[in-house]
Amino acid sequence: MANRTKVVELEHVVIRFAGDSGDGMQLTGNLFSDSTALAGNDFATFPDYPGEIRPPQGTVSGVSGFQVHFGHKPVHTTGDLCDVLVAMNPASIKANMRWLKPGTTIIFDVDSMNDKALEKAGYTSDPTQDDTLSQYKVVKAPITSMTLEALKDFGWDRKAMLKSKNMFALGIVMYLFNRDITMLNAYFNNKFKNKPEVIKANQTVVAAGYSYADTMEIFANTYRIEPANLAKGKYRDITGNVATAWGLMAAAERSGRQIFCGSYPITPATDILAELVKYKNLKVKAFQAEDEIAGICSSLGASFAGCLAVTTTSGPGLSLKSEALGLAVMTELPLVVVDVQRGGPSTGLPTKSEQSDLMQALYGRNGDAPLIVLAARSSADCFYSAYEAAKLAMEHMTPVILLTEGALGNGSEILRIPRVADLPAIVPPIAKANDPEYQPYKRDEAKLSRQWALPGTEGLRHRISGLEKANGSGNLSLDPKNHQLMVELREEKVQRVANYIPEQEIVGDPNADLLVVSWGGTYGVVLSVIEKMLEEGKSVAHAHFRHIMPLPKNTAKVLSGHKKILVCENNNGQFVNYLREKMPDFKYEQFNKIQGLPFLTAELENKFNDLLK
Amino acid sequence: MENTNLNNQVVNLTKEDFVCDQIVKWCPGCGDHAILKVLQDVFPQIGKKKEDICVVSGIGCSSRFPHYMNTYGFHSIHGRACAIATGVKLANPNLSVWIVTGDGDCTAIGGNHFIHAVRRNMDMNLLLFNNRIYGMTKGQFSPCTFRGTVTKTSPQGTYEDPFNVGELVIGAGGKFFARGVDINTKELTDICMRAQKHDGMSVIEVLQNCMIFSNGVHENITGKDVRDDMQVKCEHGKPLIFGKERNKGLRLNGNKLEVVTIGENGITEKDILVHDEKEENTGIHMMLAHMMPPAFPVAIGVIRNVEAPTYDDCLTDVIERESAKSNIKTVDDLLNSGTTWDIK
Numbered sequence A: 001m002a003n004r005t006k007v008v009e010l011e012h013v014v015i016r017f018a019g020d021s022g023d024g025m026q027l028t029g030n031l032f033s034d035s036t037a038l039a040g041n042d043f044a045t046f047p048d049y050p051g052e053i054r055p056p057q058g059t060v061s062g063v064s065g066f067q068v069h070f071g072h073k074p075v076h077t078t079g080d081l082c083d084v085l086v087a088m089n090p091a092s093i094k095a096n097m098r099w100l101k102p103g104t105t106i107i108f109d110v111d112s113m114n115d116k117a118l119e120k121a122g123y124t125s126d127p128t129q130d131d132t133l134s135q136y137k138v139v140k141a142p143i144t145s146m147t148l149e150a151l152k153d154f155g156w157d158r159k160a161m162l163k164s165k166n167m168f169a170l171g172i173v174m175y176l177f178n179r180d181i182t183m184l185n186a187y188f189n190n191k192f193k194n195k196p197e198v199i200k201a202n203q204t205v206v207a208a209g210y211s212y213a214d215t216m217e218i219f220a221n222t223y224r225i226e227p228a229n230l231a232k233g234k235y236r237d238i239t240g241n242v243a244t245a246w247g248l249m250a251a252a253e254r255s256g257r258q259i260f261c262g263s264y265p266i267t268p269a270t271d272i273l274a275e276l277v278k279y280k281n282l283k284v285k286a287f288q289a290e291d292e293i294a295g296i297c298s299s300l301g302a303s304f305a306g307c308l309a310v311t312t313t314s315g316p317g318l319s320l321k322s323e324a325l326g327l328a329v330m331t332e333l334p335l336v337v338v339d340v341q342r343g344g345p346s347t348g349l350p351t352k353s354e355q356s357d358l359m360q361a362l363y364g365r366n367g368d369a370p371l372i373v374l375a376a377r378s379s380a381d382c383f384y385s386a387y388e389a390a391k392l393a394m395e396h397m398t399p400v401i402l403l404t405e406g407a408l409g410n411g412s413e414i415l416r417i418p419r420v421a422d423l424p425a426i427v428p429p430i431a432k433a434n435d436p437e438y439q440p441y442k443r444d445e446a447k448l449s450r451q452w453a454l455p456g457t458e459g460l461r462h463r464i465s466g467l468e469k470a471n472g473s474g475n476l477s478l479d480p481k482n483h484q485l486m487v488e489l490r491e492e493k494v495q496r497v498a499n500y501i502p503e504q505e506i507v508g509d510p511n512a513d514l515l516v517v518s519w520g521g522t523y524g525v526v527l528s529v530i531e532k533m534l535e536e537g538k539s540v541a542h543a544h545f546r547h548i549m550p551l552p553k554n555t556a557k558v559l560s561g562h563k564k565i566l567v568c569e570n571n572n573g574q575f576v577n578y579l580r581e582k583m584p585d586f587k588y589e590q591f592n593k594i595q596g597l598p599f600l601t602a603e604l605e606n607k608f609n610d611l612l613k
Numbered sequence B: 001m002e003n004t005n006l007n008n009q010v011v012n013l014t015k016e017d018f019v020c021d022q023i024v025k026w027c028p029g030c031g032d033h034a035i036l037k038v039l040q041d042v043f044p045q046i047g048k049k050k051e052d053i054c055v056v057s058g059i060g061c062s063s064r065f066p067h068y069m070n071t072y073g074f075h076s077i078h079g080r081a082c083a084i085a086t087g088v089k090l091a092n093p094n095l096s097v098w099i100v101t102g103d104g105d106c107t108a109i110g111g112n113h114f115i116h117a118v119r120r121n122m123d124m125n126l127l128l129f130n131n132r133i134y135g136m137t138k139g140q141f142s143p144c145t146f147r148g149t150v151t152k153t154s155p156q157g158t159y160e161d162p163f164n165v166g167e168l169v170i171g172a173g174g175k176f177f178a179r180g181v182d183i184n185t186k187e188l189t190d191i192c193m194r195a196q197k198h199d200g201m202s203v204i205e206v207l208q209n210c211m212i213f214s215n216g217v218h219e220n221i222t223g224k225d226v227r228d229d230m231q232v233k234c235e236h237g238k239p240l241i242f243g244k245e246r247n248k249g250l251r252l253n254g255n256k257l258e259v260v261t262i263g264e265n266g267i268t269e270k271d272i273l274v275h276d277e278k279e280e281n282t283g284i285h286m287m288l289a290h291m292m293p294p295a296f297p298v299a300i301g302v303i304r305n306v307e308a309p310t311y312d313d314c315l316t317d318v319i320e321r322e323s324a325k326s327n328i329k330t331v332d333d334l335l336n337s338g339t340t341w342d343i344k
Helices: A025-038 A090-099 A115-121 A143-150 A158-162 A165-176 A181-191 A196-215 A240-255 A270-276 A292-304 A315-320 A322-331 A358-363 A381-396 A406-410 A480-500 A520-535 A555-559 A574-582 A601-612 B031-045 B062-068 B081-091 B103-109 B111-120 B165-171 B185-197 B283-290 B311-325 B331-335
Strands: A006-009 A012-020 A042-048 A063-071 A082-087 A100-109 A137-141 A221-224 A233-239 A259-263 A285-288 A308-313 A335-341 A372-375 A399-405 A412-416 A463-465 A514-519 A540-545 A547-549 A564-569 A589-592 B002-004 B010-012 B053-057 B072-075 B096-102 B125-130 B176-181 B202-207 B231-234 B248-253 B256-261 B298-305 B340-343
Touching (some): A025 A165, A063 A090, A165 A181, A240 A259, A240 A270, A240 A406, A240 A412, A259 A292, A270 A406, A285 B081, A358 A372, A358 A574, A381 A480, A399 A406, A564 A601, B031 B062, B062 B072, B072 B081, B081 B311, B165 B176
Parallel strands (some): A006 A221, A082 A100, A259 A308, A514 A564, B231 B298
Antiparallel strands (some): A042 A063, B248 B256
């Protein structure tokens, strides 16, 4: 199909598909991102759906959204303000006003507009008629009626036909971005294998949407985003939660240990368990436990018995796991705890993202109970972070908490597919059968880790416990000096992990006036702003921390030589306070956004520029 | 003693193989000593190599058990033994997993893990030492303490009814429940052997005496003068007859059990209920577990022993089936499955 309007080149675009929960917006968004992949762009996606399963139809709380950020340059975030909003009803406009910017194109199903829909959305007058949307380009498309028209010969009832209206919207967007709609056929053919009529209907409606946009000339111009300059290789789209599951599975395979995951469902971490249970074919042992405590305890039992043991949770669940985490510290067994953080405290904002479990991860146990804390920085990075968490847990015989975030877990990004054999080797310190020198708490000289003696191995029978043990023999010990020694050894063991992790990197001039520090999921948005400001010649630099406990060895060096240090995080100042404790020689400014929403590039840029003045 | 393990290799093990070098620190006269000897007698006989046995416990006097057994052992945290043992068993199904716990550890703080391990029918053996008191914390009432008992935390007597462990287990879908007495070591040894043979979760309630905080709590069942009249031994296929004179029995009258005397009112041995531990219906097993003095004797022995699929076997089966039929054999295969694209 020829495209008759003017084509404008863009660097990157944010598009948000929004509709009622039943309107199929997640699928529409996914199909569009698939076509984005084939167009060779870099991209990231984020689903934004209501917490309720079947919220009231047509209301703001029932709006389901899916955002795609794609570009010619590397895409570091799922995008904030959108260039295009597809709105299937008035509530979808109302719910997304926060994400619009002057000039945003709103493609609106004008057929959804009636008094009842306006009332449900909480509008007192028609926003397309009054000045509510005066700053935006509103394209009023009769999506519902055109869909019915396109399918009139199929002999279907109205309800069945309306299921396809999302495909009409998709057709319009495919036109807007100069995409070839035939690339959708592979999906339709696969999804509706034995339903040729459904395949044909979907193709018909997408084509109708595309032709409508073309022939009615609803857009002054269309857009093209040149392919991104990505490294050669094979790519896939992956969500953070899936990447976490696969990273752990890769670590299991590389270390020769079976993976065991004991978990309890909790938003937004459940998808990791739901992913792992699929892979019985890869011998994944995933166990849905009766509660969070049983999740971690079964995993710790499996660790004792020789598995790469994992438990997945979110903040409230991590609270419940505290006591057993202490047991993992005491028994010096490997364990990976994945905390997909959400807004807290308590039940908090279950479907919104936050970075507020850092202190809990670092210190939330009785006694002096140090462990490794890592944080993933993006959806695809969850794969590598999970892999590293498993490697460190097994090689250093210690629990590791991996912090990810709801937005990373549910969001997706493209991943350049690695080969498992190319990932760093994992060599757990497994004790040899009948080793006459074996002692449960004998330690490796360099790492201070004890050996992993697996039940079933001849000549290594031993008992472990939450009680204090004598260093070496592992016998129960109440000896005062031994306790002090053991507390210090457990701390030193974790500190020595700094010898086995990469040095802290810095983007920009190591002596820049302003050093911006971030950790976890704020990586992408901070980096985007830093890159822009560096291009503008501003004296800024960026240090993003993946390793939090222990900190990289060169941390003090990275923090030195700046006029100002700003720590940006989605909590009330947890990492900045940690740095104040661990690196007290520096003065820190802090920028905290605690709204269940990511930083916007504009607000970061303003803040950075203010500090540079 | 000589026997074979599952691979039909001869394993020569004795009690001494399972005695640990650690000093046993229970109070003199504690029922736990007797139970320790029972398990040290049982383990050489179960056909497992000593490194294939794992003892898991929670917290409490009974939970010190793993330290005194020369096996792999995990003395964990309060109430969590069942959850930890579940992970051990699923990680390595070849292990014979034994959980040692008490009435406080298992039915209070660990109640949830207990009922779910039972419900799932994990192939594990659990010994619940029931002394109806918290011993290690020095004498507070537990969920198994009788109503009205004065303890450190119930100076006016408790005003709550206890769990009956048997009813709890059977109510949770338990397939194997037995009851024994700490001092009847031969009987307890037999029960443990039966538990080991049972595929699935086997719960053994051991009526155990705490010399210090609930001394004599089982005296009305285990005392020399009363034990014959206050214990009825459950043996599969045999009538439920008891009493010093072996002339008392249990009869099903309507929907209730009653105690009858053979030779009185025309009652003969034929009227006595014959124990059927294999009956799937929980009704009679529940009634047997429920019996308490003074109206009834306490049922001792294997009360329920029903075959059912175990969770660990089911998991192993699904893994074998799925890995045989799937084309995805490695994580590399998985990474390259589904929608992918090349950048050249």
